Amino acid sequence: MEANLAHLIRAQQVDKRLATLARRLESLPVELGERESTMAALEAEAEELESEKKACFVRSTKLENECGTREERIDKLEKTAVEARDPSAVQIAQHEAATHRQENSDAQEEALELLERADGLTVKREAMNSRLDEAKESLDAMRASVGADTADLQAEVDALNTEREGLVAEVNSTVRGVFQILAEKHPGKAVVPLKGDSCGGCGTNLTANDRVRVQGAKSMIRCPSCTRILVTQDLWSKLSEPVQ
Numbered sequence: 001m002e003a004n005l006a007h008l009i010r011a012q013q014v015d016k017r018l019a020t021l022a023r024r025l026e027s028l029p030v031e032l033g034e035r036e037s038t039m040a041a042l043e044a045e046a047e048e049l050e051s052e053k054k055a056c057f058v059r060s061t062k063l064e065n066e067c068g069t070r071e072e073r074i075d076k077l078e079k080t081a082v083e084a085r086d087p088s089a090v091q092i093a094q095h096e097a098a099t100h101r102q103e104n105s106d107a108q109e110e111a112l113e114l115l116e117r118a119d120g121l122t123v124k125r126e127a128m129n130s131r132l133d134e135a136k137e138s139l140d141a142m143r144a145s146v147g148a149d150t151a152d153l154q155a156e157v158d159a160l161n162t163e164r165e166g167l168v169a170e171v172n173s174t175v176r177g178v179f180q181i182l183a184e185k186h187p188g189k190a191v192v193p194l195k196g197d198s199c200g201g202c203g204t205n206l207t208a209n210d211r212v213r214v215q216g217a218k219s220m221i222r223c224p225s226c227t228r229i230l231v232t233q234d235l236w237s238k239l240s241e242p243v244q
């Protein structure tokens with residue numbers, strides 16, 4: 001029975017390592033996904049800067065064109081003001097020309113502000129380029145390492161599963177059946193050592209008779225309370241080197 005119990009302890013250590021590996025395998029794509037989202041957010045930010053800059057140029061060009069049209073109108077109005085005989089017609093023409101001049105001055109001011117804003121956006125966009133390059137580089141590196149790490153972890157998982165199957169296959173079928181059920185119920189803690197007079201799993205105090213039977217290791221002894229398989233502290237310590 002001691003050989004059976006030794007196999008189970010080792011199988012249980014393999015299970016613990018498998019659980020760690022499974023968590024790592026799950027977390028890798030999540031970490032990669034987070035990095036990809038960061039990259040996508042940066043790209044969206046860069047695109048927004050570009051379209052804002054473009055909008056500045058479009059608006060400023062429109063303003064310049066409107067100024068040109070108004071200049072022509074002002075020329076005509078000035079001509080009218082000089083040539084008209086009717087004083088009220090002169091006054092109307094002068095007033096309209098003055099209004100257009102004011103509109104042009106406002107428009108030119110706005111166009112200038114827009115060009116300054118576009119310059120600022122260009123500087124911001126250029127600064128973003130280096131951030132984007134860095135993010136892209138680190139994302140590519142992460143993709144490569146996640147791929148390699150996943151393959152390594154999966155290879156270890158496969159090897160451990162094979163080892164576990166071999167270990168469990170050597171255990172007698174009744175003990176194996178009990179262990180499989182307990183391993184699902186108490187992952188990594190189906191087999192526990194005696195702790196003094198108590199069960200190392202649930203702390204229940206064991207009878208002297210049960211303790212002697214555990215020490216004898218002639219048959220599978222289970223805790224009357226939590227039903228875990230009990231082993232001696234000696235066997236436990238001898239075998240409890242964590243699986244690397």
Ligand SMILES: [Zn+2]
Pocket residue numbers: 199200201202203204223224225226227228
């Ligand atoms: Zn117990």
